[in-house]
Amino acid sequence: MERIEHRACFGGWQDVYRHRSAVLGCDMSFAIYLPPQAQDGPVPVLYWLSGLTCSEQNFITKAGAQRYAAEHGIAIVCPDTSPRGDGVADADGYDLGKGAGFYVNATQAPWAAHYRMFDYVADELPALVEAQFPVSDARAISGHSMGGHGALVLALSKPGRYRSVSAFAPIVAPSLVPWGQKAFAAYLGDDRAAWAQYDASALITAAVEKLPVLIDQGEADEFLEVELQPWRLKDAADAAGHPVYLRMQPGYDHSYYFIASFIGEHIAHHAAALKA
Numbered sequence: 355m356e357r358i359e360h361r362a363c364f365g366g367w368q369d370v371y372r373h374r375s376a377v378l379g380c381d382m383s384f385a386i387y388l389p390p391q392a393q394d395g396p397v398p399v400l401y402w403l404s405g406l407t408c409s410e411q412n413f414i415t416k417a418g419a420q421r422y423a424a425e426h427g428i429a430i431v432c433p434d435t436s437p438r439g440d441g442v443a444d445a446d447g448y449d450l451g452k453g454a455g456f457y458v459n460a461t462q463a464p465w466a467a468h469y470r471m472f473d474y475v476a477d478e479l480p481a482l483v484e485a486q487f488p489v490s491d492a493r494a495i496s497g498h499s500m501g502g503h504g505a506l507v508l509a510l511s512k513p514g515r516y517r518s519v520s521a522f523a524p525i526v527a528p529s530l531v532p533w534g535q536k537a538f539a540a541y542l543g544d545d546r547a548a549w550a551q552y553d554a555s556a557l558i559t560a561a562v563e564k565l566p567v568l569i570d571q572g573e574a575d576e577f578l579e580v581e582l583q584p585w586r587l588k589d590a591a592d593a594a595g596h597p598v599y600l601r602m603q604p605g606y607d608h609s610y611y612f613i614a615s616f617i618g619e620h621i622a623h624h625a626a627a628l629k630a
């Protein structure tokens with residue numbers, strides 16, 4: 355593992371590392387913010403999953419989260435959104451292939467060789483982070499859009515792994531919307547049972563652990579009606595008695611201006627659970 359960026363930030367450090375991922379079979383970069391409290395002992399970790407077209411850079415340069423992470427004494431780990439490198443399959447569109455891993459374990463050629471972002475985020479990355487940095491095993495997870503989908507699916511399908519979960523403008527029903535249908539058909543084939551394993555609105559009907567879910571969604575989000583449809587998760591959760599707090603935010607679009615506006619509240623939400 356090699357440190358490739360190191361910057362002082364709100365009394366802590368915003369770093370980026372490169373490492374060899376055995377799960378993905380390629381070199382990967384991830385970002386980690388270590389708050390000032392990490393100098394005195396292990397701190398809890400929030401995992402942030404970004405959306406389509408992003409790398410580990412978008413969140414650390416645009417969300418303004420470090421101020422709140424420093425206030426609450428929480429580390430933030432941001433993985434990339436897909437496997438990377440010359441030997442890794444890709445497609446022309448921005449919504450499939452590199453930058454669009456959808457946090458699934460692909461089963462179909464040519465994707466299955468490297469696209470195993472579910473296992474990478476659930477297991478390999480936390481094991482590495484917990485072995486190498488002054489962090490505890492108290493974990494929270496959040497994300498945006500495709501990353502909101504990833505955060506919801508990971509929290510719903512790995513009971514006990516995370517103490518809290520939230521999302522910004524998540525893709526909540528990938529099996530039913532164009533972004534998800536394109537990616538799932540490519541990565542998982544046409545077996546709808548395989549799709550359901552990665553569909554938060556399907557998973558929430560049978561989740562054994564009822565972690566409260568905080569969601570912020572901009573009402574002026576250009577992807578709201580066709581790709582996001584957060585009411586699908588809310589309706590399924592209400593029917594299952596699973597607490598979902600869906601906050602519709604007038605005027606906000608899909609961008610990091612929206613994320614920056616509410617990230618402080620999300621970090622406070624996670625801090626309450628991580629320190630309980």
Ligand SMILES: N[C@@H](CCC(=O)N[C@@H](CS)C(=O)NCC(=O)O)C(=O)O
Nearest residue numbers: 405406407408412499500608609610
């Ligand atoms: N740029 C794409 C949309 C992709 C997009 O909005 N990506 C979101 C996540 S789904 C994002 O975070 N973009 C990068 C950024 O805003 O920094 C398009 O051509 O329609």
